[in-house]
Amino acid sequence: MSVSDPIADFLTIIRNGLMAKHRFVDVHWSKIKEAMTQILKEEGLIEGFLLKKDETRGTLRIYLKYSQGRRPVIQGIKRASRPGLRRYVTSGEIPEFFGGQGVSIMSTSQGVMVGKEARKRHVGGELLCFVW
Numbered sequence: 001m002s003v004s005d006p007i008a009d010f011l012t013i014i015r016n017g018l019m020a021k022h023r024f025v026d027v028h029w030s031k032i033k034e035a036m037t038q039i040l041k042e043e044g045l046i047e048g049f050l051l052k053k054d055e056t057r058g059t060l061r062i063y064l065k066y067s068q069g070r071r072p073v074i075q076g077i078k079r080a081s082r083p084g085l086r087r088y089v090t091s092g093e094i095p096e097f098f099g100g101q102g103v104s105i106m107s108t109s110q111g112v113m114v115g116k117e118a119r120k121r122h123v124g125g126e127l128l129c130f131v132w
Helices: 006-019 031-042 114-123
Strands: 022-029 047-055 058-064 077-081 103-108 111-114 124-131
Touching: 006 022, 006 031, 006 058, 006 077, 006 124, 031 047, 031 058, 031 103, 031 111, 031 124, 077 111, 111 114
Parallel strands: none
Antiparallel strands: 022 058, 047 058, 077 124, 103 111, 103 124
């Protein structure tokens, strides 16, 4: 696994699990990954998650969600900001895509949140990823 971009690794593990039609995937725990997973659950893009934590490290088990015919609910997932080129936006610049059907996840001064919520609170921040 790459050490330079753990968020990209997190998104890739989810993407690969969906393509392989796995019931769940396991990722290394961090606070930002837990917050992003919580957002995916609140938006109805995953079934749920389980946090297994011991003294020094932890694991997030993410239960993937499928619709009828075993089609993944998450059709695409893309990293917006990366270590070599961070992408910061103001509240007025937060992108909407797929006619508002997609979800943008942002890291703001008030925590990790969905782009719609950041726009409503008038806060900007780093645009982490898009999920549709």
